[in-house]
Amino acid sequence: MESTKRTYVSKLVHDLKPSGIRxxxxxxxxMEGVISLGVGEPDFVTPWHIREAAISSLEQGxxxxxxxAGLLGxxxxxxxxxxxQFDVTYSPSEEIIxxxxxxxxIDIALRTILDPGDEVIIVEPCFVSYVxxxxxxxxxxxxxxALxxxxxxxxxxxxxxxxxxxxxxxxxxxxxxxTGTMLNKKELQGLADLASxxxxxxxxDEIYAELAYDEEYTSMAAIGGMLERTILVSGFSKGFAMTGWRLGFVCAPVEISSAMLKVHQYGLMCASTMSQYAAIEALKNGRFDVEEMVKSYRRRRNYIVQSFNEIGLECHEPGGAFYAFPSIQSTGLTSQEFAEKLLLQEGxxxxxGDVFGESGEGHIRCSYASSLEQLQEAIKRIKRFIDSL
Known part of the structure; x- marks a missing residue:
């Protein structure tokens, strides 16, 4: 009997597309001399007092x-x-992981609530991991x-x-x-009515909640009747400039959070101990750092949005996060063509945009979590690229 080589990778994983960002x-x-507007992380170093708290925890053994579920503290x-900060109340001992x-x-939330075939409606353009x-x-x-x-x-x-x-x-x-788009209280209420x-x-996913520029941030869980229907996901990566610490949290009603804890126990055990001590310091004494970073991001946002519109790439003004999502349809190139040619020609x-869903086609995502000097040089190069087409 003739044998055939066995396939060890599951069909589901085999068929997953690699991240388009990567x-x-x-x-x-x-490549040398590349200016990257692609990375979705702050250009700020984690503030020293937060790093010092982690070092101190190590020194104390x-x-x-x-x-x-994490340190109770x-x-x-x-x-x-x-x-x-957001006017939502959770029990530290029962409703936070x-x-x-x-x-x-997000992963443990989905694995907790979904049975095979259950549907999750995802608003796109969206982060590449959701689907x-x-x-x-x-x-x-x-x-x-979203149009x-x-x-x-x-x-x-x-x-x-x-x-x-x-x-x-x-x-x-x-x-x-x-896109940087932020939903206000009235817009969240419309979604809450549907959920009810x-x-x-x-x-x-409220990971960018700290980075709101023009109006006060409203959490979905703060909308009337939504505390019991919301699985609120957040963390320290974006607002507190702690991407490499790999620390997040999820808040949910006890029925759901207790079930999520089972998935978390078997899959991850617990988050890094030193990162947790750093996060305690961030929450206690880091709000001023966040405010200063937000001021800087707002200035950069204003610059890059105005610049894109001036060079002919229509760009709406994002209400939060640190991304601009200009349209490149006027160039006649697809998103992939534009990004690849821009990289090879101008560095x-x-x-x-299409890596974030079909509605992202005709756009590019540009992170403005870079110095103003780098943003100015990037705009100069992008304009030169457009003029060459």
Missing amino acids: RFFDLAAG YTSYTPN LREEIAYYMKT VTVGASSA PMVELAGGVAVQVQ KENDFKILPDQIEAVITEKTKAIMICSPNNP KYDLLVIA VAVVP
């Missing part, structure tokens, strides 16, 4: 596992922060396109049109990655 990072890695600080970054919080994480959890991702003409704000009617008996949750990110009407959960790395 492809451009890899292309840029071997705090190197053991923490409780699965950290969960208490998270609860205090969420109450004073400290995770390995916000991505792992694969739903699929890896056995669910079905139903993507709904450019609405400044990439989703309308409740668009969501309602795709709700079925299998719909379990709506996933949103505000401020949004990649159809008995749905909302997974609210500027951006992310093609």
Whole structure:
């Protein structure tokens, strides 16, 4: 009997597409003089007093596992922060889990709530991990396109049109990655009404909540009746400039959070101990650092949005996060063509919009978490590239 070589990788994982963001990072890695507007992380170093807290924890020998849900002292600080900053109340002992970054919080949330075939409505353009994480959890991702003409704000009617008996949750990110669009209280209320009407959960990725520029941030969990329907995901990477510490958290009603803790226990055990001590310091004494970073990001946002519009790339003004999402349709190039040619010709790395979903085609994502000098040089090179077409 003739044998055939066995395939060890599951079909589901085999069929997953690699991250479209990483492809451009890899292309840029071997090139000299590249200005990267592609990386979604702050250019600020974690403030010294936060780093010092982690060093102190090591010096004191705090190197053991923490409780699965995280240090109680950290969960208490998270609860205090969420109450004073966003007016939402969670029990530190029962409704908060400290995770390995916000991505792992989303992962355990999806694996906790989804049965095979359950549907999750995802508002796109969206972070590249959302759809694969739903699929890896056995669910079905139903993507709904937020449109450019609405400044990439989703309308409740668009969501309602795709709700079925299998719909379990709506996933949103505000401020949004990649568009920077932020939903206000009235817009969140429209989604909350749908969640209540159809008995749905909302997974609210609020990792960029600290980075709001023009109006006060509203958490989905703060909308009336939504505390019991919201799985709130956040962390320290963006607002506190702590990407490499890999620390996030998830807040949810006790029925859901206790179930998520089981998934977290078996998959991750607990988050890094030293990172948790650093996060306690960040929450206690880091708000001034956040305010200073927000001031800098606001100046950069104003510069880059105005500059894109002046050189002929129409760009709406993002309300938060640190991304601009200009249209490149006027060039006649696809997002992939534009990004690749720009990198090879002028040494500027951006992310093609289509990696964030079909509605991102015709756009590029540009992070303005870079120095103003770098942004000015990048704009100069992008203008030169456009003029050459």
